[in-house]
Amino acid sequence: MYYIAGGLLLLSIAMVLIHxxxxxxxxxxxxxxxxxxxxxxxxxxxxxxxxxxxxxPFLEATLRSIFAQDYPQYVVKLIVDSVHDTAWEIVHRIKEELHASHVTIQPHLKRRAGCSLKCGSQIEALETIDPSIEMLAFLDADTVPHATWLRELAAALNQPGVGAATGGRWYAPETATPGAVMRYLWNVAAQALMTELHIAWGGTLAFRREVFDQLKLADRWSKAICEDTMTQDALREMNLKVQFVPTLMMVNQEDISVNSFRRWVTRQLLNTRLYHSNWWFVLLHGLSVFVVVEGSLIFSLVAALRGYGNEALMAIGAAVLFQSTLCLLLFLLERAVLNLSSPRRRLWGAWWVWALIPVWMVFVQTMNLWCVLRAQFTRRIEWRGVTYEVLSPFHIRIVEETEVIVSATQSI
Known part of the structure; x- marks a missing residue:
């Protein structure tokens, strides 16, 4: 018992230092x-x-922001899933309101069987591209960019050795629902790992045109389920890197249900397993966190019931040490992101939400292990009403497609 308790404490100390x-x-x-x-x-x-x-939920705000960027020369191409999609009327209405002549809207007509609908739409958008275009920028519908979003991407791409520029996401929903709190906590850790491992985020991602073409990224996307996670490994072929732009940490105010959160996490982790060489670190991290927290708590209970009081206290100390460190780092990261975001708004003003953060962390860490294991072994994933079968990283098959229903307040 003593050696197990000591091992848990040493693992906790090691994980604290790594974090x-x-x-x-x-x-x-x-x-x-x-x-x-x-x-x-x-x-x-x-x-x-x-x-x-x-x-x-915030599509209109996204469109208004991207149509009115503080940037001298740019065009916007929107690929809508179909003319019957609920977004079709919205994008046309806002284009007319803003007289956005630099915006092109078209339906997704060429369904590709070997990749996701998103990758297929992006490839379709790139089929007709003006030769004078020197920079390609991509964003998701849940990204509400500020006026200099595109200019900041261009500045980052101008740095030596940079082939792609990306931002990050920071969740700050209006209401502290269980799903929202869990996604917020999970994403804080995920964003830190993404920054450390140079994992690009498709919600804000830009390439120099020449780099994009030389790497033939469109060909890679034509066989993939996601486009962003593979960026760093691809850029290594040209001795280039992904540049993270801190001022492009985008605040997302959407809510989410617990079930949607579980599916969302599994999808994020599956993308990492398929397209990033450091998946082993993500897998090992998820397992280690679970052992340090839940493993220590379970062991302390068993040890206490069997009369090993000192060992039980040692195990509880391992869990408390790790969770306390995470709470401190969470506070520091939250403050740093708020200093960059505009307008500055703190996540949830209610004190009781923050008081329960250590408890919520246990739920998130347990859910994370479940999602890590699913991502490691699953061969099917659901994304916006479409079920994909993942036979290999570049062998994707659409199994089923149904109408996507997006809540007025919740993401999916």
């Missing part, structure tokens, strides 16, 4: 990032691509 190092590196990038205003004459002609399937 502190990662958090320090992320905090340093968030706090020391300085990017002077990027002048018009340096801004390359850009094309922004967004694919829509269903009308997301």
């Amino acid at each position: 502190m190092v990662i958090a320090y590196r992320v905090l340093r990038s968030l706090s020391h990032y300085a990017q002077p205003p990027y002048p018009d004459e340096k801004c390359p002609k850009a094309m922004v691509v967004m694919c829509l399937r269903g009308s997301d």
